[in-house]
Amino acid sequence: MSTISFFMDNIAFISKYAAAHFSLIFTAVIISLLLWLPVGVLVSRSERLANAVLGIANTLYCIPSLALFSFLVTIPAFGLGRKSALLALVIYAMMPLVRNVYQGIKVVDKNVIEAARGMGMNSWRILREIQLPLAAPVIFAGFRITVVMTTGVAAIAAFIGEKNLGRLITVGMNGYNVDMIVTGALLISLIAILLDTILGFFERLIIPRGLRIHRG
Amino acid sequence: MIELVNITKKYAGQEEPAVKGLNLLVRDGESCVLVGPSGCGKSTTLRMINRLIEPTAGTVLIDGKDIRETDPDRLRMGIGYVIQQIGLLPHRTVAENIAIVPRLYGWPKDKIRERTDELLELIGLDPETTRHKYPAQLSGGQMQRVGVARAMAVDPPIMLMDEPFGAVDPIARNHLQDEFLRLQSVMRKTICFVTHDINEAIKMGDQIAILDRGELVQHGSPLEILSNPANDFVCDFIGYDRVVKKLSLCRAGSISRKDFCLIRESELPAAAKKMEEQRAEVSFLVDGKGVPRGMLTAKWLKDNGSAFTPKELKALASQGHKGFIQEDTLLRDALSLLLELDLDYLGVLKGETLCGAVSMADIRQYASGKEGD
Numbered sequence: 001m002s003t004i005s006f007f008m009d010n011i012a013f014i015s016k017y018a019a020a021h022f023s024l025i026f027t028a029v030i031i032s033l034l035l036w037l038p039v040g041v042l043v044s045r046s047e048r049l050a051n052a053v054l055g056i057a058n059t060l061y062c063i064p065s066l067a068l069f070s071f072l073v074t075i076p077a078f079g080l081g082r083k084s085a086l087l088a089l090v091i092y093a094m095m096p097l098v099r100n101v102y103q104g105i106k107v108v109d110k111n112v113i114e115a116a117r118g119m120g121m122n123s124w125r126i127l128r129e130i131q132l133p134l135a136a137p138v139i140f141a142g143f144r145i146t147v148v149m150t151t152g153v154a155a156i157a158a159f160i161g162e163k164n165l166g167r168l169i170t171v172g173m174n175g176y177n178v179d180m181i182v183t184g185a186l187l188i189s190l191i192a193i194l195l196d197t198i199l200g201f202f203e204r205l206i207i208p209r210g211l212r213i214h215r216g
Numbered sequence: 217m218i219e220l221v222n223i224t225k226k227y228a229g230q231e232e233p234a235v236k237g238l239n240l241l242v243r244d245g246e247s248c249v250l251v252g253p254s255g256c257g258k259s260t261t262l263r264m265i266n267r268l269i270e271p272t273a274g275t276v277l278i279d280g281k282d283i284r285e286t287d288p289d290r291l292r293m294g295i296g297y298v299i300q301q302i303g304l305l306p307h308r309t310v311a312e313n314i315a316i317v318p319r320l321y322g323w324p325k326d327k328i329r330e331r332t333d334e335l336l337e338l339i340g341l342d343p344e345t346t347r348h349k350y351p352a353q354l355s356g357g358q359m360q361r362v363g364v365a366r367a368m369a370v371d372p373p374i375m376l377m378d379e380p381f382g383a384v385d386p387i388a389r390n391h392l393q394d395e396f397l398r399l400q401s402v403m404r405k406t407i408c409f410v411t412h413d414i415n416e417a418i419k420m421g422d423q424i425a426i427l428d429r430g431e432l433v434q435h436g437s438p439l440e441i442l443s444n445p446a447n448d449f450v451c452d453f454i455g456y457d458r459v460v461k462k463l464s465l466c467r468a469g470s471i472s473r474k475d476f477c478l479i480r481e482s483e484l485p486a487a488a489k490k491m492e493e494q495r496a497e498v499s500f501l502v503d504g505k506g507v508p509r510g511m512l513t514a515k516w517l518k519d520n521g522s523a524f525t526p527k528e529l530k531a532l533a534s535q536g537h538k539g540f541i542q543e544d545t546l547l548r549d550a551l552s553l554l555l556e557l558d559l560d561y562l563g564v565l566k567g568e569t570l571c572g573a574v575s576m577a578d579i580r581q582y583a584s585g586k587e588g589d
C-alpha cells in the first residue's frame with residue numbers, strides 16, 4: 001500500500017525519470033540499429049570477417065555492465081553521464097543484432113540464392129528481395145532481445161549519473177527507502193515485459209506469408 | 217551455339233581439377249546432355265557457362281562471343297537456369313517467381329501477367345488456381361514445372377538444366393521428361409542438360425557428352441554412343457542392357473518391311489500360294505473392314521500348312537491376333553511383345569491400316585548394326 005502511495009505522491013519526478021529512461025532506450029536502440037544492421041549484412045559476405053566481428057561482439061557482451069560503465073567513465077571523452085551510457089548500450093546491442101542479422105542471412109536456403117544468381121539478380125537485389133525478407137523474423141528476434149536488454153542495462157546507468165528509473169533503486173538503496181526501491185524495480189520490470197510482449201506480437205506478423213503456410 | 221574451348225576448373229585446395237581440358241560444342245536448337253557419375257564435374261561445367269563459376273583456364277563462347285565480355289548478371293538474364301533443388305523463392309507466389317527475370321528486364325506489369333499465365337498453361341498448371349499459391353502449397357512435380365517455367369519466362373534461346381527432374385519420383389519424372397520433349401520439339405532451344413542417369417540422357421539428348429573424373433570420354437548422338445561405346449568406362453556406365461537401350465531409340469515404322477500380304481478368311485487355304493507369288497514372308501489376316509485379325513508366316517506354312525483344314529488354319533492365324541503395333545512403337549516394346557506372344561512377326565499399323573511388318577530378325581539386325589544403318 002505504501003508503495004502505491006509513494007508512487008502517487010511522487011508521480012511528477014517518477015514520470016520524468018521514466019521519460020529519461022525511455023529516451024535513453026530509444027536513442028540507444030536507434031543508434032544500435034543504424035550501426036549493427038549494416039555491420040551484420042556486411043559480415044554475412046565473408047566468413048572470416050564474420051568470425052572476427054562475432055568474436056569481438058561476444059567478448060564485449062561478456063563484460064558485466066557495471067564493469068563496462070566503470071571503464072567508460074574513466075575515459076575523459078565520455079565521463080559520467082549519457083555518452084558513456086549510450087556507448088555501453090550500443091556495445092551490448094552489437095552481439096544480438098549482428099549475430100541475428102548474420103545468422104538470418106546465412107540460413108537462407110543456398111539453392112534459392114543460387115537460382116536467383118543464376119537468373120541474373122545482382123547481390124544487392126538478392127539482399128533486398130530475398131535475404132532480408134527471409135531473414136526478417138530472425139533479425140526481428142534479435143531486435144526484441146536488444147530492446148529488453150537495453151531496458152534493463154539502462155537502469156544500471158543510474159550508477160553513472162543517468163537520472164532514470166534506475167535512480168529510484170540507487171537512491172532508494174542509499175536511504176534504504178523500500179517503497180522507492182520497489183517502485184523502481186517494478187516499473188523497470190513492467191516496462192521490459194510490456195515492450196517484449198508488444199514486440200512479440202509484431203514478430204509473428206513479420207514472417208513472410210509464404211513461410212507461414214504449412215503443408216497438409 | 218555454345219562452345220567450350222579447353223576448359224579447366226581447379227577449385228582452391230583441389231589436387232585434381234574438377235574439369236580437365238574440356239572441349240564441347242552445342243549447336244543451336246540442339247540439346248546436349250552431360251552425363252557421368254557423381255563428382256565427375258557436370259555441374260561445374262554447366263555453371264561455367266553462365267559464369268556462376270569462372271574457369272581456371274579456357275574460354276566459353278556463346279554465339280562466337282567470349283562470355284567474359286558480357287556483364288555476368290546480363291549474361292545470366294539471357295540464359296534459362298534450372299537446378300535440381302529448384303530454388304523457388306518461398307516468400308513469393310508462383311506468379312511472382314515466374315516474373316523474376318521479366319522484372320529484371322523491366323517488362324510492364326500486364327505483359328508479365330500475360331506471360332505468366334501463358335507459361336502456366338504451357339506447363340499444364342491452371343493459372344486461376346496456381347498463380348497465387350506459394351511454393352509450400354505445391355507438390356514436388358508442380359514445383360519442378362514452375363522452376364522450368366521460370367527459366368523460360370523471357371524465352372531465352374539457351375537453357376541450362378542441372379538435374380531438373382532429379383527430385384521427383386520416377387513416374388512424375390517420366391511425365392515431366394515427355395512434356396519437356398514435347399515443348400522442346402516446338403521451341404528448339406539450345407540446351408545443356410545435366411544428369412547422372414544414362415537413361416535420361418538417352419531420352420533427352422540429341423547429343424550426349426559422357427564425363428569421367430573431369431574429362432570428356434565420349435561425345436556423340438545416343439545412337440552413336442550405344443552403338444560404339446568408346447571404352448570400358450562408357451560400356452560399364454551404359455550397363456549390360458546397352459543393346460536393349462538402343463532399341464528404345466528406334467520406332468517400328470522406320471525399320472518395317474513392306475513384303476507382306478493381306479489375306480481374307482476365304483483366301484486362307486490359298487495363303488501359301490499368294491505369299492509365294494508376292495514374295496512375302498508373312499501374311500496378315502484381315503476382316504471385311506480391313507481390321508487385322510491374325511497372321512501366318514511363310515516358313516510356318518511351308519512346314520505344316522498342307523496338313524490343316526481351313527478352320528484349323530483360321531484358328532492358328534488367330535493366335536497372332538494381338539501381334540500388331542503402331543508405327544511409333546519403340547523397338548524395345550516391339551521386342552517385348554514378340555517375346556511375350558512368342559511370334560516371329562508383328563504387323564505395323566498406321567492408325568487402323570496395316571503399313572508394314574517387323575520381324576525378330578529385323579530387330580536383331582538393327583540391334584547389332586553399327587552406327588544405325
Ligand SMILES: Nc1ncnc2c1ncn2[C@@H]1O[C@H](COP(=O)(O)OP(=O)(O)OP(=O)(O)O)[C@@H](O)[C@H]1O
Pocket residue numbers: 227228230234253254255256257258259260261412
Ligand atoms: N565449390 C567447390 N569447392 C571445391 N570443390 C568443389 C566445389 N564444387 C565442386 N567441387 C568438387 O568438384 C568435383 C566436381 O563437382 P561437381 O559438382 O561438378 O560434380 P557433379 O558431376 O555435378 O556431381 P553430382 O552428380 O554429384 O552433382 C567434385 O569432386 C566436387 O567435390
Ligand SMILES: [Mg+2]
Pocket residue numbers: 258259260378
Ligand atoms: Mg551436380
